[in-house]
Amino acid sequence: MAHPTQLGFQDAASPVMEELLHFHDHALMIVFLISTLVLYIIIAMVSTKLTNKYILDSQEIEIVWTVLPAVILVLIALPSLRILYLMDEINDPHLTIKAMGHQWYWSYEYTDYEDLGFDSYMIPTQDLTPGQFRLLETDHRMVVPMESPIRVLVSAEDVLHSWAVPSLGMKMDAVPGRLNQTAFIASRPGVFYGQCSEICGANHSFMPIVVEAVPLEHFESWSSLMLEDA
Structure with missing residues (x-):
């Protein structure tokens, strides 16, 4: 970051x-x-x-x-x-994730799974723990397997948003009624931060994006745990 x-x-x-x-x-x-x-x-x-x-x-x-x-x-x-x-270029993605922009949070849906989706809100400053970053942390991270091609479908429910993660070289506009797509491969494990990059209202600055890249076995464990809690 x-x-x-x-x-x-x-x-x-x-x-x-x-x-x-x-x-x-x-x-x-x-x-x-x-x-x-x-x-x-x-x-x-x-x-x-x-x-x-x-x-x-x-x-x-x-x-x-x-x-x-x-x-x-x-x-x-x-x-x-x-x-x-x-x-x-998007060739044979291993995983497809749908990212929806809302005022003022993101929601993610893992379309390869039957019932795996969640909303991602910014953690308020007063609730941060030591080591967390102000205005960048979320209550749910978008977890992906590293070294795997990931396709991201981006849209919005209300107004224009933009899904952007600079360290991954990604920025895709989220347009209501339109489904845009982009792809990336996380070449190393880590936590990568981004923010909405299209002015979308009063709380535009308070809808961060957090992508966590983990090894495949850790991703499988995480997805199994999320499906159990769903």
């Missing part, structure tokens, strides 16, 4: 987020090189005493400043499109 003095992204917990981090570094390096080149040209023009008042046009310069930006855009677009296709 994020820390108070953190400057970069959260640690990646899924292959998609790892690709997004690589693309961020790739794009940032291109921006850095362009900025350096422009700064050098400005300094050179300001500091030089050489001038030429009689140049009306230059075919060579026009070719350079047309071709070079086109090449740079291609270098940015190709890896970006690759990640977009990777994010949309």
